[in-house]
Amino acid sequence: MSAQRRHGQRTIATGATAVAVTLLAAGLAGCGSGGGSAADPNGTLVFGISADPAQMVPWTATSTQSIQVLSQIYSPLLNTDAEGVPEAGLAELPKISDDGRTYTFTLRDGVTFSDGSALDSADVKSTYERIMDPASSASSASYFASVAEIKTPDPQTVEVILKQPDASFDSGLTAVNTAIVPSDADPKALETEPIGSGPYQFKSRTPNESITLTRNADYYAGKPGSAKVEFRVIPDEQSMVSSLKTGSVDVAIFDNPVTAKSATSGKTESTTVDSLSYHVLQLRATSPTLKDRNARLAIQCAVSREDVIDSAALGSGKPTGPITSPEFRSDADAQPCPEQDLAKAKDYLAKAGKPDGFELNLMTSQGLYSTAVDEAQNIQAQLGKVGIKVKVEALDSNAYVERWLASDFDAAIAMNGGSSDPNTMYGRYFTKAGSFNKVAGYSSPELDKLFADGIATTDVAARKPIYQEISQQLVDQAAWVWLFTPELYVVADKGVEGLEKRTDASISTLWKASVS
């Protein structure tokens, strides 16, 4: 839809006639778009987002909205398939040398940026080097931690030489915050005028309101389905629902099943999408309350994940173990207590020398995602059954982030974004040198060695048992209590065709969709 409805200009006297005007205007709008069903190549797809994108330079992108918008404007070197596994993008899948240290990429012919300049190996090298330069504060710098050198033997070839083998390296090159920008682009200028090689190009932006993109007819992967994509900022969830129902927004993604349900009508349909992210009860093993493994295991056994899903997440999600990457997924039931087992929990409490339970501070956030506070309260009730008295601290998102980063908590409800590579998911949390090890509070020499082994080979079959072992150690130690992978709801107008269903909830293939 979304040929914008234009109503004739009319002068309306406000005041006493306000109510009459409501009815009049409503009557006018009532005879809005009817809708044929053929895809309209000149149509505008309106995508509803809840906040203005916070970053416009790809390597700084961290917010969901930034990533959603920038993945239309920019292309990374590799893409992911619907399951999140790397596939060819701007380059073919790399040839990896036998020692696992040299990745050779061959770039596609004839790709251009939206300013018309050709995309070649120099652009790739300069983008990656900017990411690695601390001065650019790139959120994606950690993907390049093992890179020693980048060579450009010819305009179509990029060679990346690693300090040591790193099997998770190429999965990082699928992220939009490693997307390629022109080597001569001024980062300052990119903040207001992005130049990429994605399916759409930047047209205009009204802060806190909308960002409009137009089709890149030269997009290397095919012709984008809609002539324009408009990202419209609608902070209020109920307004988003209303906008979908009346057809002024074509697509929006919700994490709240109730909201998603209320947005589903004769005009829209809702698709459930799995995601790589996971909800988890983080136990900080270095906190005095939780340093005894038995105390942590008592918590693990006292928590019913199904109960958390049913009550707090309204049935929306599946129980999970640590690793959610499709190729390496953990068995959700391979843990000391796959189901809630209060007797076993009491045994562990006795072993911890606290048969009557103990007090636990549990931090959660009010702003980060819709079910966080309910999850904390549900866990509070469950742990209460074995005498663990939980004090829930519900913080606003900024305060939560600050306390979390300072490792100033015993336990925390968190939702982490997963990754298609398990090393990317957990290397930084559970290795001694990991940037988040202080927050996670748990590491061991065995885990350090396993994580090192896990990236020493790129052979998936050889990596699988290693990550299975890592996953097992994490749950046996009750480093955290892994709860569930949430479901997301893509609610779309029935006139939208070609919207791809993806496990990573990414909208990087939104360009395939068209509107009628």
Added chain:
Amino acid sequence: MEGVGLLSTTSTLARVGAVGRHPGARRAGEAVVTLLGVSLFTFVLLRVVPGDQISAAYGTAAGDLSPAQLRALESYYGINEPLVSQYLGWLGGVLTGNLGVSTTSHLSVLSMTAQALPITIELAVLAIVIGVVLGVPGGMLAASRPGRARDQVSQLTSLVALSVPSFLLAAAVSSWLVDTIGWYPNGEGFRTLGEDLGLNLQQMLLPALVLGISIAPPILQTTRAAILTVRSEDYIRTARAKGVAGRRLQVRHILRNALIPVLTMSGLQFGFLLGGALVAEQIFAIPGIGRQVLLGLEQKEYAVVQSTVLVIAAMFVLVNLLTDVLYRLVDPRVRVE
């Protein structure tokens, strides 16, 4: 003794320079002090609440930043400098017309405000019109037979209107419209008055109605009380005695005098609306100044929040000043002072 000391200090202050002499200049001086106070208060509050622009933009991923990256970001956001120089730097900018730059959209706060402010003013004007249209006749109705049925009904209605939170009213009204008529103009991209008058008024209608309903009760109560007070004044009795009656008595003598406190109350409400239309702007996706502050707060955009709050405060001061002036025009007795 203390009292005397205080008094002499005040009068000394009043005597300093021309500020104390001309009432207009004194008002201007007070306004400057008020605005400085507001700006300092906002600045301090923003720094006291947890988190900064880095944690707002990066979330927990901020923990992945190396010390060198952190330093680069701090200097990018200008939060590596001492607080005093941050404040003075920002204030210096404001005095030269530079309200700072949004770190998310990279637009100047001045241009963002120039877009957002007229929208909020329009919304506030519509809301105040609706508030007055509902409140003044309601108050007149209530006052016409105090204590009787129509008084009780209008008082009860106004109590209900006052008690229903505007976010609830907004959600109820809009979902009712969507589900019954399938009409929701606020889902469209926002249009300003100049871009599309018809759609603009449709988009403004619901938020203005919700705001108008929320400010009608105090206007109704003030009107009612003022009419009852005025009616018992000596000069009304005199007028009656001189044979003035009917419409002439109601309008020229009672209503005109009763409108003075109503005017003050409306001015006050208007001032609040300029800063307080936040909920309605958020719910109905109106890109006004309230939403600018709210989204700025979420992203910890110091320049956006500080400058926008200052603009709102300045508007408030200005509205109060205008109310005073109007007050003097309507009520000649005040002019003598």
